[in-house]
Amino acid sequence: MKILLIAEHDNHSLKGATLNTLGAAAQLGGEVTLLVAGSGCGVVAEQAAQAVGVAKVLLADQASYAHQLAENLAPLVVELAAEYDYVLAPATSNGKNLLPRVAALLDVAQLSDIIAVESADTFKRPIYAGNAIATVQSLDAKKVITVRTTAFDAVAATGGNASIESLTQAVDAGVSAHVKDELAVSDRPELTAAGVVVSGGRGVGSKENFAVIESLADKLNAAVGASRAAVDAGFAPNDIQVGQTGKIVAPSLYVAVGISGAIQHLAGMKDSKVIVAINKDEEAPIFQVADYGLVADLFEAVPELVNAL
Numbered sequence: 001m002k003i004l005l006i007a008e009h010d011n012h013s014l015k016g017a018t019l020n021t022l023g024a025a026a027q028l029g030g031e032v033t034l035l036v037a038g039s040g041c042g043v044v045a046e047q048a049a050q051a052v053g054v055a056k057v058l059l060a061d062q063a064s065y066a067h068q069l070a071e072n073l074a075p076l077v078v079e080l081a082a083e084y085d086y087v088l089a090p091a092t093s094n095g096k097n098l099l100p101r102v103a104a105l106l107d108v109a110q111l112s113d114i115i116a117v118e119s120a121d122t123f124k125r126p127i128y129a130g131n132a133i134a135t136v137q138s139l140d141a142k143k144v145i146t147v148r149t150t151a152f153d154a155v156a157a158t159g160g161n162a163s164i165e166s167l168t169q170a171v172d173a174g175v176s177a178h179v180k181d182e183l184a185v186s187d188r189p190e191l192t193a194a195g196v197v198v199s200g201g202r203g204v205g206s207k208e209n210f211a212v213i214e215s216l217a218d219k220l221n222a223a224v225g226a227s228r229a230a231v232d233a234g235f236a237p238n239d240i241q242v243g244q245t246g247k248i249v250a251p252s253l254y255v256a257v258g259i260s261g262a263i264q265h266l267a268g269m270k271d272s273k274v275i276v277a278i279n280k281d282e283e284a285p286i287f288q289v290a291d292y293g294l295v296a297d298l299f300e301a302v303p304e305l306v307n308a309l
């Protein structure tokens with residue numbers, strides 16, 4: 001059984017999502033080849049070669065892959081897939097952009113966002129915003145799978161010793177171009193990789209008041225998240241939205257402040273190890289999933305908590 005796994009990276013470092021996807025690959029068993037496609041990304045290939053469970057790294061270092069445009073990468077992956085039984089990628093924005101194209105070109109059905117490996121051809125995946133879990137079997141000869149990274153433990157980043165092979169193909173489909181990156185710069189941990197997340201909801205009331213959430217996040221060395229209502233109201237940027245249409249997180253500690261606990265929000269955080277909710281409404285649904293609940297006004301409770309910490 002041979003697995004081709006698409007590495008998530010930014011040409012400088014291998015992202016943690018790849019290590020979680022390797023965790024899923026380990027459950028499948030078989031030989032894992034990691035594809036590092038980018039430009040000036042040799043250092044990523046070296047990091048990838050050290051990840052536990054990687055047999056081989058394919059390094060596709062070409063200008064046309066610099067921004068990992070799915071239109072250029074899909075034909076490369078399809079060509080390589082001839083030798084593999086599985087193509088895996090993390091269910092990140094990149095993975096979700098690339099793999100459907102690969103599946104379509106291979107004329108197979110994609111298995112999306114798997115959360116468990118039942119057998120070589122059967123997987124579990126959430127549907128209806130995580131309110132039901134579907135068990136899906138694929139009889140396709142090649143299986144194209146995106147992996148929900150929060151559902152699988154990461155393999156160790158070091159300890160492996162894979163070989164690195166350079167590829168010479170340089171696909172440029174010529175149908176898309178990278179215009180610019182607009183990256184939110186933050187000193188805080190990255191939301192989907194953070195061990196602690198403090199999220200604010202509509203109850204926070206304004207963009208200025210979000211400083212209350214940030215002060216608690218600073219004390220806990222946490223990433224800051226937000227509900228969609230908070231994002232829609234302009235209290236927080238949309239790249240920190242947690243939920244069905246935002247990011248999926250599963251930190252050790254998730255603190256929900258002024259968030260009611262709508263199912264679409266729970267879909268993005270209910271797998272957190274410990275959930276703390278602060279809400280002035282004791283009937284708020286968030287208390288049904290919270291391990292610790294505090295019925296209080298957030299503008300009193302959070303500063304008190306910050307002082308105590």
Ligand SMILES: Cc1cc2nc3c(=O)[nH]c(=O)nc-3n(C[C@H](O)[C@H](O)[C@H](O)COP(=O)(O)OP(=O)(O)OC[C@H]3O[C@@H](n4cnc5c(N)ncnc54)[C@H](O)[C@@H]3O)c2cc1C
Pocket residue numbers: 200201202203204226227228229230241242243244245246247257258259260261262263264265268278279280281284296297298299
């Ligand atoms: C297709 C679809 C996709 C969606 N995707 C997402 C998603 O990805 N993420 C997401 O979050 N939502 C999503 N939503 C929206 C979701 O249904 C809810 O509307 C949203 O989560 C509500 O956000 P909230 O809890 O911040 O606001 P509210 O539901 O308005 O809750 C605010 C809470 O703050 C409390 N509060 C107010 N003042 C204080 C105070 N001073 N102290 C303490 N507590 C206070 C209130 O008691 C209340 O419980 C989606 C909806 C749809 C239809």
